Amino acid sequence: MNNRLYGNLIFELSHAGRRGFSLPANEFGTHDMPEWAQRQTAAALPECDEMTVVRHYTNHSQNNFGVNNGFYPLGSCTMKYNPVINEEMTALPLMQNLHPAQAEDTCQGVLSMMYGLQHKLSALTGLSAFTLNPFAGAHGELTGLMLIRAYHHEKGQDQRVKVIVPDSAHGTNPASAAVCGLEVVEVKSTADGMVDVDDLRALLDDKVAAVMMTNPNTLGLFERQIPEIARLVHASGALLYYDGANLNPMLGVCRPGDMGFDVMHINLHKTFSTPHGGGGPGSGPVGVIAAMEHLLPSTVVKDGDKYTMRRNHGQDGQTPISVGANAGNVGVMIRAYTYILSLGRENIKMVGPLATLNANYIKEALKDDYLLPIDTVCKHEFVFDGLKDKSTGVTTMDVAKRLLDYGYHAPTIYFPLLFHESLMIEPTENESKQTIDAFIATMHRIAEEARTEPDTVKSAPHNTPIGRVDDVLAAKHPVLTYRQMTAEEA
Numbered sequence: 001m002n003n004r005l006y007g008n009l010i011f012e013l014s015h016a017g018r019r020g021f022s023l024p025a026n027e028f029g030t031h032d033m034p035e036w037a038q039r040q041t042a043a044a045l046p047e048c049d050e051m052t053v054v055r056h057y058t059n060h061s062q063n064n065f066g067v068n069n070g071f072y073p074l075g076s077c078t079m080k081y082n083p084v085i086n087e088e089m090t091a092l093p094l095m096q097n098l099h100p101a102q103a104e105d106t107c108q109g110v111l112s113m114m115y116g117l118q119h120k121l122s123a124l125t126g127l128s129a130f131t132l133n134p135f136a137g138a139h140g141e142l143t144g145l146m147l148i149r150a151y152h153h154e155k156g157q158d159q160r161v162k163v164i165v166p167d168s169a170h171g172t173n174p175a176s177a178a179v180c181g182l183e184v185v186e187v188k189s190t191a192d193g194m195v196d197v198d199d200l201r202a203l204l205d206d207k208v209a210a211v212m213m214t215n216p217n218t219l220g221l222f223e224r225q226i227p228e229i230a231r232l233v234h235a236s237g238a239l240l241y242y243d244g245a246n247l248n249p250m251l252g253v254c255r256p257g258d259m260g261f262d263v264m265h266i267n268l269h270k271t272f273s274t275p276h277g278g279g280g281p282g283s284g285p286v287g288v289i290a291a292m293e294h295l296l297p298s299t300v301v302k303d304g305d306k307y308t309m310r311r312n313h314g315q316d317g318q319t320p321i322s323v324g325a326n327a328g329n330v331g332v333m334i335r336a337y338t339y340i341l342s343l344g345r346e347n348i349k350m351v352g353p354l355a356t357l358n359a360n361y362i363k364e365a366l367k368d369d370y371l372l373p374i375d376t377v378c379k380h381e382f383v384f385d386g387l388k389d390k391s392t393g394v395t396t397m398d399v400a401k402r403l404l405d406y407g408y409h410a411p412t413i414y415f416p417l418l419f420h421e422s423l424m425i426e427p428t429e430n431e432s433k434q435t436i437d438a439f440i441a442t443m444h445r446i447a448e449e450a451r452t453e454p455d456t457v458k459s460a461p462h463n464t465p466i467g468r469v470d471d472v473l474a475a476k477h478p479v480l481t482y483r484q485m486t487a488e489e490a
Ligand SMILES: *Cc1c(COP(=O)(O)O)cnc(C)c1O
Pocket: 076, 077, 136, 137, 138, 139, 170, 172, 173, 214, 243, 245, 246, 267, 282, 284
């Protein structure tokens, strides 16, 4: 593919005087701009013909990698198939042209969709009510923690300012607690990757507002001690929070509400499909037990046969919890609702078992070449600690880069922080056996290359438009505007 010419920076394709547009004659007369507002030198904008611009951007778009290009086993992110019907539903003119401020009687359809989604989420999780307001998983966590603070406040328990978070937790958990003004306390994991119940017991006192848990946890393991943990947490007067960013392995199998969780968020953009690379778009609905329903910032309710958005203005002088303007990220909700409805009550029960089967199949097939620190049955994802044979000097980073050469997106690497060479793989439920077998063969091949030609792996990728970047330099000294490369750099 001749990407060189059109893949260049658009400034380098510029030719003085080239135009890709023509504007109609000005019918509105001229207005003199005050001297002070006029620029002194012409803006240095690229000047290109239309085809050059179209090819430039089209080629750039093809340098991207998404789930629709190939297998994307990014652990903790649940990159799954995004059915075209989701996009069709979201693109319906009636959905696209909605305005957040439009009168409720003109958007009963979308309100009924939101109402239906709230109910489906309740049915799938066993929690009493949901708000769809938060715009991401982390935003849901913050909302959930604000609700927990408000709940304790109502009970006169303002001294509860600590949040207990497992050392394996997603980084957003402690971050959300800190943003909420709460103090983060870490609870250890046992050698087999579970929350250490004895450590937890010792940490629980009347200063603790909540314990945040992820189940299956970040190692992809089902936390077996939840009934006991729930009992301990509730006995201490705290609440139990469930990070349901990746609820897929649990769908139709078991429900956080039944396990004793009081508050949770779900990432609609992971669990129920939505393209979400690069940080968006997202939606992180928050569900609560009945005793907390009145605190939710907004919910769609049904009054007779009319749907309406109920906003919480705060009872009895209490500060209402406000987490975002308008209804939330409706496009993501439509995709999630479509995903749930197109699977239906029966098929949604297959999501969890299939995701679990796929992950275990890969784990077992590769554990001869890759180090499996916790060798038990996993749920939707699992973590290797790099290659088993460390003598070659080939790291997890090298394996990840080499996978790009073979047309795979890399798994999540160097997370969780419990191991030095973490390589976290999540295949999702809708990958075929053929795809998974081809990935396994490639991973074996890379392990073989590490033994026989380690330099090939260490210098990968070789086939991508951009080679190995210096990500530390890029983070510390980002170049965010165009400048001509010097002869040395070029
Ligand atoms: C992705 C993820 C989050 C954060 O979700 P965002 O939408 O990225 O803010 C929180 N917890 C877990 C376990 C996750 O995988």
